[in-house]
Amino acid sequence: xxxxxxxxxxxxxxxxxxxxxxxxxxxxxxxxxxxxxxxxxxxxxxxxxxxxxxxxxxxxxxxxxxxxxxxxxxxxxxxxxxxxxxxxxxxxxxxxxxxxxxxxxxxxxxxxxxxxxxxxxxxxxxxxxxxxxxxxxxxxxxxxxxxxxxxxxxxxxxxxxxxxxxxxxxxxxxxxxxxxxxxxxxxxxxxxxxxxxxxxxxxxxxxxxxxxxxxxxxxxxxxxxxxxxxxxxxxxxxxxxxxxxxxxxxxxxxxxxxxxxxxxxxxxxxxxxxxxxxxxxxxxxxxxxxxxxxxxxxxxxxxxxxxxxxxxxxxxxxxxxxxx
Amino acid sequence: xxxxxxxxxxxxxxxxxxxxxxxxxxxxxxxxxxxxxxxxxxxxxxxxxxxxxxxxxxxxxxxxxxxxxxxxxxxxxxxxxxxxxxxxxxxxxxxxxxxxxxxxxxxxxxxxxxxxxxxxxxxxxxxxxxxxxxxxxxxxxxxxxxxxxxxxxxxxxxxxxxxxxxxxxxxxxxxxxxxxxxxxxxxxxxxxxxxxxxxxxxxxxxxxxxxxxxxxxxxxxxxxxxxxxxxxxxxxxxxxxxxxxxxxxxxxxxxxxxxxxxxxxxxxxxxxxxxxxxxxxxxxxxxxxxxxxxxxxxxxxxxxxxxxxxxxxxxxxxxxxxxxxxxxxxxxxxxxxxxxxxxxxxxxxxxxxxxxxxxxxxxxxxxxxxxxxxxxxxxxxxxxxxxxxxxxxxxxxxxxxxxxxxxxxxxxxxxxxxxxxxxxxxxxxxxxxxxxxxxxxxxxxxxxxxxxxxxxxxxxxxxxxxxxxxxxxxxxxxxxxxxxxxxxxxxxxxxxxxxxxxxxxxxxxxxxxxxxxxxxxxxxxxxxxxxxxxxxxxxxxxxxxxxxxxxxxxxxxxxxxxxxxxxxxxxxxxxxxxxxxxxxxxxxxxxxxxxxxxxxxxxxxxxxxxxxxxxxxxxxxxxxxxxx
Numbered sequence: 001x002x003x004x005x006x007x008x009x010x011x012x013x014x015x016x017x018x019x020x021x022x023x024x025x026x027x028x029x030x031x032x033x034x035x036x037x038x039x040x041x042x043x044x045x046x047x048x049x050x051x052x053x054x055x056x057x058x059x060x061x062x063x064x065x066x067x068x069x070x071x072x073x074x075x076x077x078x079x080x081x082x083x084x085x086x087x088x089x090x091x092x093x094x095x096x097x098x099x100x101x102x103x104x105x106x107x108x109x110x111x112x113x114x115x116x117x118x119x120x121x122x123x124x125x126x127x128x129x130x131x132x133x134x135x136x137x138x139x140x141x142x143x144x145x146x147x148x149x150x151x152x153x154x155x156x157x158x159x160x161x162x163x164x165x166x167x168x169x170x171x172x173x174x175x176x177x178x179x180x181x182x183x184x185x186x187x188x189x190x191x192x193x194x195x196x197x198x199x200x201x202x203x204x205x206x207x208x209x210x211x212x213x214x215x216x217x218x219x220x221x222x223x224x225x226x227x228x229x230x231x232x233x234x235x236x237x238x239x240x241x242x243x244x245x246x247x248x249x250x251x252x253x254x255x256x257x258x259x260x261x262x263x264x265x266x267x268x269x270x271x272x273x274x275x276x277x278x279x280x281x282x283x284x285x286x287x288x289x290x291x292x293x294x295x296x297x298x299x300x301x302x303x304x305x306x307x308x309x310x311x312x313x314x315x316x317x318x319x320x321x322x323x324x
Numbered sequence: 325x326x327x328x329x330x331x332x333x334x335x336x337x338x339x340x341x342x343x344x345x346x347x348x349x350x351x352x353x354x355x356x357x358x359x360x361x362x363x364x365x366x367x368x369x370x371x372x373x374x375x376x377x378x379x380x381x382x383x384x385x386x387x388x389x390x391x392x393x394x395x396x397x398x399x400x401x402x403x404x405x406x407x408x409x410x411x412x413x414x415x416x417x418x419x420x421x422x423x424x425x426x427x428x429x430x431x432x433x434x435x436x437x438x439x440x441x442x443x444x445x446x447x448x449x450x451x452x453x454x455x456x457x458x459x460x461x462x463x464x465x466x467x468x469x470x471x472x473x474x475x476x477x478x479x480x481x482x483x484x485x486x487x488x489x490x491x492x493x494x495x496x497x498x499x500x501x502x503x504x505x506x507x508x509x510x511x512x513x514x515x516x517x518x519x520x521x522x523x524x525x526x527x528x529x530x531x532x533x534x535x536x537x538x539x540x541x542x543x544x545x546x547x548x549x550x551x552x553x554x555x556x557x558x559x560x561x562x563x564x565x566x567x568x569x570x571x572x573x574x575x576x577x578x579x580x581x582x583x584x585x586x587x588x589x590x591x592x593x594x595x596x597x598x599x600x601x602x603x604x605x606x607x608x609x610x611x612x613x614x615x616x617x618x619x620x621x622x623x624x625x626x627x628x629x630x631x632x633x634x635x636x637x638x639x640x641x642x643x644x645x646x647x648x649x650x651x652x653x654x655x656x657x658x659x660x661x662x663x664x665x666x667x668x669x670x671x672x673x674x675x676x677x678x679x680x681x682x683x684x685x686x687x688x689x690x691x692x693x694x695x696x697x698x699x700x701x702x703x704x705x706x707x708x709x710x711x712x713x714x715x716x717x718x719x720x721x722x723x724x725x726x727x728x729x730x731x732x733x734x735x736x737x738x739x740x741x742x743x744x745x746x747x748x749x750x751x752x753x754x755x756x757x758x759x760x761x762x763x764x765x766x767x768x769x770x771x772x773x774x775x776x777x778x779x780x781x782x783x784x785x786x787x788x789x790x791x792x793x794x795x796x797x798x799x800x801x802x803x804x805x806x807x808x809x810x811x812x813x814x815x816x817x818x819x820x821x822x823x824x825x826x827x828x829x830x831x832x833x834x835x836x837x838x839x840x841x842x843x844x845x846x847x848x849x850x851x852x853x854x855x856x857x858x859x860x861x862x863x864x865x866x867x868x869x870x871x872x873x874x875x876x877x878x879x880x881x882x883x884x885x886x887x888x889x890x891x892x893x894x895x896x897x898x899x900x901x902x903x904x905x906x907x908x909x910x911x912x913x914x915x916x917x918x919x920x921x922x923x924x925x926x927x928x929x930x931x932x933x934x935x936x937x938x939x940x941x942x943x944x945x946x947x948x949x950x951x952x
Contacts, residue, residue, distance in 0.1 A: 056380060056689055057380065057505075057687055057689070058379055058380050058382055058687065093463075094505070095461060095463035095464040095503065095504065095505040096503050096504075096505045096686060096687060097503065098501075098502060098503040100463065100502060238385060240385065240386055240387045241386070241387060242386075243382060243385045243386040243683060243687070244382065244385070
């Protein structure tokens with residue numbers, strides 16, 4: 001059963017097929033395979049859900065936030081098939097954009113976030129509270145294409161990043177509806193019940209962001225918010241060519257930290273959190289660890305921001321095919 | 325009827341009894357309070373700081389680029405086109421042709437619109453010519469547009485060639501940019517407000533216009549009289565019938581122009597310096613408010629933005645302020661020819677102000693709706709919202725209503741109001757008989773006087789030759805005035821003759837007229853506060869003060885009628901010439917004719933109000949004063 005669910009993990013697909021062939025052979029091999037996956041302490045696949053909930057030209061920075069995060073997790077190895085990118089509006093093609101087809105998160109404009117190979121899974125008015133919750137809980141319509149499904153299992157580490165306009169216990173979607181902290185807590189609970197994750201890193205950049213994770217009550221969730229209750233989450237650079245602010249402070253300083261991180265990095269979550277400078281971010285980022293079982297100093301960034309290639313070196317030869 | 329009866333008898337509720345007791349004294353304090361309220365408005369304490377309500381606008385958050393050589397050369401191009409030999413039969417055609425060619429060469433979709441209009445309905449015909457060019461927003465879908473407009477002559481009757489030049493420069497600048505989400509329409513007219521109105525009517529389905537775009541979201545009108553440089557800009561925003569652009573538009577233009585160092589002052593008035601005394605500040609604010617109120621009440625402003633507001637397009641006019649010593653301006657005034665000065669020194673700053681404003685408007689996602697549509701502005705970047713000024717109108721209306729209530733209770737003879745329960749039935753019978761006798765006469769008097777008002781209103785429309793010129797319209801008004809006086813004398817004389825039983829009661833007449841004025845002023849105040857205050861000033865105020873004595877003597881009556889003559893339409897129309905900047909005895913421009921024209925062309929309310937409310941109520945006041 002659990003082996004079958006592994007088929008969803010495209011990265012390990014071929015490997016799994018081989019193992020399945022082996023596992024059908026002998027019971028001792030089956031045990032070994034089971035041990036390989038279930039006995040393992042670590043997760044076997046990584047997913048990222050990146051959500052920008054705001055539309056309109058003057059919210060350019062929220063699109064840039066999500067796209068910057070997208071670029072980062074992709075650089076660190078999570079493939080597009082494992083990234084669900086939700087963008088409530090299209091800034092690259094907005095006629096007001098003085099740099100058509102490009103989105104920048106810095107007035108220097110060295111990195112075009114929209115340059116090439118961007119796969120937006122939910123766009124425009126598809127970004128709704130309903131679609132977001134359906135995505136998380138897996139209750140999507142049967143004809144939903146694969147790129148719009150979160151095909152996680154109990155071995156998945158999921159990074160969920162949200163940005164937009166929010167307030168105490170809510171985040172505005174589009175210009176018409178909002179998701180509240182209870183909705184997200186409930187969705188995570190369902191995910192846990194359905195064994196849809198192993199660990200979640202929930203990161204949110206919005207005003208009063210820390211209230212958004214206050215209602216979580218499912219295990220193995222690490223939450224990071226940009227600002228405490230009553231605080232605004234502020235924008236960073238203003239671009240006078242575009243006429244808009246291009247990124248938010250909290251996201252910007254996260255990204256700045258990630259610039260020194262690559263997929264082989266052994267940096268931990270504790271390092272990231274220690275790097276938060278409230279005088280630069282101009283708000284008080286919050287971290288909620290009580291639901292998270294592991295020590296942050298032993299939790300690698302790559303557990304969430306990178307993709308695992310679950311390779312296990314064995315000291316003895318692994319028997320393949322008919323044993324003697 | 326219960327209210328009416330209980331007022332007369334012992335069944336009155338305690339509240340009514342209280343009202344009956346004090347209503348006589350309440351009218352004057354309320355009147356005074358309303359005047360004090362108005363006088364308090366210019367104090368800075370009672371005003372608020374302007375702010376931007378609409379998030380999407382993001383004013384002044386871009387680098388401005390207007391003023392490059394290409395832009396200046398596009399401005400020169402207009403002069404070159406104007407200087408070309410032309411076979412055009414008149415000046416208008418020649419100018420229009422030049423602008424048309426200049427717009428075309430910049431890649432705008434251009435069109436010439438010829439039209440004719442009569443200033444006063446049915447009288448004569450003036451021809452005009454509009455040219456407009458549409459800059460298409462390449463990456464958008466032409467569903468929304470912004471507009472820049474100029475008339476060939478400024479409100480001070482000077483040539484507006486500098487504004488047309490600037491428009492060519494701006495068209496060049498705009499055509500170089502990729503970031504337009506809305507089309508930009510450049511419109512040049514030689515017919516002033518009429519030209520704009522004709523164009524707008526055609527644009528909004530009237531036909532006869534082929535080069536079109538989407539819904540126009542905002543318009544900026546330019547007036548740049550010949551000058552070497554401008555000391556700043558005047559910002560004018562008043563429309564017809566009290567219409568105003570959204571306060572956000574006024575605020576962003578003021579803010580942007582200040583940053584571009586060519587501040588747009590409201591009505592061209594610089595604020596009193598910070599160091600000045602409170603009295604100076606008060607006087608400056610009061611002056612600015614008075615200008616706005618008179619502008620809104622009369623429906624005349626500087627610039628050609630007013631017709632846009634009728635089509636729900638937020639619009640304002642920026643008018644260059646010329647120093648009195650400006651050499652170019654002086655030369656123009658003496659020779660009548662504008663020296664070729666394609667780019668006055670400060671025109672770059674004005675161009676950048678318009679550029680930055682356009683970019684801000686380009687960011688708009690929906691029609692202006694966040695900020696106030698009703699306001700008066702006491703100083704630059706300050707405002708008084710409707711909630712702060714409307715109580716003054718409420719107090720005025722209350723003053724009228726309380727006096728009307730008191731007069732209604734006090735009508736008829738005193739013995740109808742005794743408290744004796746024994747005579748209750750007789751009193752009620754007497755009261756009904758009284759009402760049945762007097763009320764038809766009261767209504768009759770009001771109807772007759774209003775009939776005169778209707779004649780006053782309809783004649784110029786039915787027989788346009790009555791107001792063929794300013795002189796004939798003045799003669800017409802005076803003829804009507806004579807007719808009115810004879811009517812007043814006739815009506816008031818009629819009721820002196822009978823003596824046994826009063827067929828009319830002045831208290832009843834005054835009460836009914838007060839109710840009427842209260843309703844009109846009350847309704848008008850939420851639409852056009854300035855006009856409501858003006859109307860109250862000339863009708864309500866004299867009405868409250870009419871026949872305030874208890875016993876009428878000849879001298880009192882004469883004094884009262886003199887006051888009413890002073891407040892009469894003829895008198896104020898003559899005096900308002902001064903407000904229009906004309907000599908009171910100069911008949912070249914008749915306010916009556918102007919009101920009529922505005923009513924006909926722009927649906928302005930001043931004309932029907934003068935004919936149907938102001939004029940009749942003034943006569944009714946005289947009748948009240950002269951009645952037995």
